Amino acid sequence: MLYDIFIDPFVQMYDMPDFFLQVLWEGFVAGILYALIALGFVLIFKASGVFNFAQGIMVVFAGLTLVGLNENGVPAYLALILTIGVMGVLAYGVERVVMRPLVNQPEIILLMATIGLTYFLIGFGEFVFGGEPKQMITEQLGLPTGSTAFEIGDRGLIILQHIDIAAAVIAILMVAALGIFFNKTRIGRALRAVADDHQAALSVGISLNQIWAIVWFAAGLVALATGIMWGARSDVSFALEIVAFKALPVLILGGFTSIPGAIVGGLIIGFGEKIGELYWGGLVGGGIESWLAYIIALIFLLFRPQGLFGERIIERI
Amino acid sequence: MRNFKQLALGTAVAAGVGLTGILSTAAQAQDTNYVPLLTYRTGPYAGSGIPIANGMHDYLAMLNERDGGVGGVKIAIEECETGYNAQKGVECYEATKGKGALVYNPYSTGITLQLIPKAGVDKIPVLSMGYGLSAAAVGETFPWIFNVPDTYWDGASVIIKYIGEQEGGLENLKGKKIGYIFLDAGYGREPIPLLEKLAEKYGFELMQYPVPGAEMQNQSSQWLNVRRDRPDYMVMWGWGAMSPTAIKEAVKIRYPMDKFIGVWWSAGDDDAAAGGEGAKGYKALNFSGVGGDFPALNDIRKHVIETGNSSTDAASVGSTLYNRGVLNSVIIAEAIRTAQEKTGKKVITGEDMRIGLEALNLDEARLEELGLKGFAHPMKVTCEDHGGSNPVFVQEWDGKQWRQASDWIEPMTDEVRPLLEAAAKDYAEKNAPWPKRTEPCPD
Numbered sequence: 001m002l003y004d005i006f007i008d009p010f011v012q013m014y015d016m017p018d019f020f021l022q023v024l025w026e027g028f029v030a031g032i033l034y035a036l037i038a039l040g041f042v043l044i045f046k047a048s049g050v051f052n053f054a055q056g057i058m059v060v061f062a063g064l065t066l067v068g069l070n071e072n073g074v075p076a077y078l079a080l081i082l083t084i085g086v087m088g089v090l091a092y093g094v095e096r097v098v099m100r101p102l103v104n105q106p107e108i109i110l111l112m113a114t115i116g117l118t119y120f121l122i123g124f125g126e127f128v129f130g131g132e133p134k135q136m137i138t139e140q141l142g143l144p145t146g147s148t149a150f151e152i153g154d155r156g157l158i159i160l161q162h163i164d165i166a167a168a169v170i171a172i173l174m175v176a177a178l179g180i181f182f183n184k185t186r187i188g189r190a191l192r193a194v195a196d197d198h199q200a201a202l203s204v205g206i207s208l209n210q211i212w213a214i215v216w217f218a219a220g221l222v223a224l225a226t227g228i229m230w231g232a233r234s235d236v237s238f239a240l241e242i243v244a245f246k247a248l249p250v251l252i253l254g255g256f257t258s259i260p261g262a263i264v265g266g267l268i269i270g271f272g273e274k275i276g277e278l279y280w281g282g283l284v285g286g287g288i289e290s291w292l293a294y295i296i297a298l299i300f301l302l303f304r305p306q307g308l309f310g311e312r313i314i315e316r317i
Numbered sequence: 318m319r320n321f322k323q324l325a326l327g328t329a330v331a332a333g334v335g336l337t338g339i340l341s342t343a344a345q346a347q348d349t350n351y352v353p354l355l356t357y358r359t360g361p362y363a364g365s366g367i368p369i370a371n372g373m374h375d376y377l378a379m380l381n382e383r384d385g386g387v388g389g390v391k392i393a394i395e396e397c398e399t400g401y402n403a404q405k406g407v408e409c410y411e412a413t414k415g416k417g418a419l420v421y422n423p424y425s426t427g428i429t430l431q432l433i434p435k436a437g438v439d440k441i442p443v444l445s446m447g448y449g450l451s452a453a454a455v456g457e458t459f460p461w462i463f464n465v466p467d468t469y470w471d472g473a474s475v476i477i478k479y480i481g482e483q484e485g486g487l488e489n490l491k492g493k494k495i496g497y498i499f500l501d502a503g504y505g506r507e508p509i510p511l512l513e514k515l516a517e518k519y520g521f522e523l524m525q526y527p528v529p530g531a532e533m534q535n536q537s538s539q540w541l542n543v544r545r546d547r548p549d550y551m552v553m554w555g556w557g558a559m560s561p562t563a564i565k566e567a568v569k570i571r572y573p574m575d576k577f578i579g580v581w582w583s584a585g586d587d588d589a590a591a592g593g594e595g596a597k598g599y600k601a602l603n604f605s606g607v608g609g610d611f612p613a614l615n616d617i618r619k620h621v622i623e624t625g626n627s628s629t630d631a632a633s634v635g636s637t638l639y640n641r642g643v644l645n646s647v648i649i650a651e652a653i654r655t656a657q658e659k660t661g662k663k664v665i666t667g668e669d670m671r672i673g674l675e676a677l678n679l680d681e682a683r684l685e686e687l688g689l690k691g692f693a694h695p696m697k698v699t700c701e702d703h704g705g706s707n708p709v710f711v712q713e714w715d716g717k718q719w720r721q722a723s724d725w726i727e728p729m730t731d732e733v734r735p736l737l738e739a740a741a742k743d744y745a746e747k748n749a750p751w752p753k754r755t756e757p758c759p760d
Contacts, residue, residue, distance in 0.1 A: 026537045131363030234534040237560035239361030242531045277538040287527040289538050
């Protein structure tokens, strides 16, 4: 038993290096995708202190809108632009109808409002697009398909899916763009001010409503990118909403307010669950990755309760 | 005061709704046969649930339009959305059983398992066509449950038999590795006892890859395990978003698709199409017709779809899961007709329906008469055997559509039946005091 736990997995890694590299690659891709989802949660939490329960359904909604428009004859790139517009309208609507009337309400009320928004979007999405899964328009969007295989040694093989490479590149670009937006632009600095203290931000003339609309729009764009990438890996269906909650352990680990935290947390969870499942999962019959991510997050929490990059809140009595 | 007014208004509305419900129930009882359909058009499993729901609805609606129902009595069809959720399924059951329901089609093994103990108490049979509890095929123990034309154990035995044929005989399975990827729920776990038994008998290694419901669209770990283990064949019990994702992942790791075989529920057109060109060669079991070229389906187009009485897209008539839904309703309608003949009543009850199901004999001549020649293998239900262990065939995806890839294959009845009987006995003991059968066999 001790051999199976402490020795055998490492022997396997050594014996099958190509497979180990493939596991690392899959962990990296999964981590990037988790990070993308987590980014959507972080953006809204930073600006309003709200855990946006609707982020998962926003991923589905954005993906369905894109594919649905294309199915109705709208060319892919125009559909993409229109979907961005729809996410903008959604952001404006959420700010006007959900957020603005609830200013100064306890955070639990705002959380409940996002749960309500989730069910509205599920019903609205099913009403407009139907419940059938849809194929992502990967090729029409110019995204790469197919794969490249690298042979290692006599039998070794690493297969890289082109869409996974594109997902990694797009995620990195999005993070960089968001980093520049938050740190180098006026609106970004205003957003950080709102995140630090709503009242102080208001007192210096920052429009809370405008910031919230912008941040919901940014979260909508992240949701769209996630929907495209994840939809290309499987399909666009309402089951994707459940996958979105894979971001929870990422948030616990990386902190709810940190963009780098979302990225690093996503990668740790991605690598951790794949390596754990592939090399230790068999000891307990497999299927451990759904809860292993939480175990990894909880272990980190023992040492850093605020998450890896979360802000340490000290309340003096 | 305002609250009091609202309360009074609410009570009046509720009373009105209740009264309407009672009146409509009375009306149903007088001149229609009421068939509730537990369906799921929403949620993670909608991709599989929608075509089946459409097929079930459209055939019954066609009979209403074309023939005025069955035996001159219209069928009152009511759908209840379960979302493939056992709790919601039971709520649908409780909400509709009082309206004179003739039969329930849960379309979920989880819901079926919940309804099995209720069926005998409420005297409403459950038709779990090719799913649910395999042991329910033993009519002596489960007089109210029907899983014709086949149980999951029949299906699993056909897959192993088919693999054996590919290898030149079942004896050649010794030392082979057969992977089993399944939805980690009652549905996917159901055939494991039989597969383990067959693995022991024929000497192959059964490798299991469970896919939790929440991970249906995130299966890369399972398929990395497949890549490492290199099973000679892969068998799938997938549903909803799991099946297309699994096929995509199989393509991704370059698993040979001609060695990947799904159960009849992993046989959706959309499931296979998701894998694109790489999915060519993927196989699945089937027991309902391939394609839309059947007179009865033409009648559905004419009487239901073209008249706008269906939510079905005309192009999806003839898809595997749509046809499966149609076959389900064919069994319902034929059981109603049989019950009417046996009891002499036109408007029947759940108890009468049980008799109709138990005396069901859908032979070749009757299938032809229904405009469904070759749509299904002839099937006959008996008091002893509610499953039938009927032959099924293997179909293959050619990149655009399914094609029949084998003759009808008989399940390994000699292996399956003793296990079914043992499992039925075990179920009755575990759920003691399980009622002894008192229902007489129909003449």
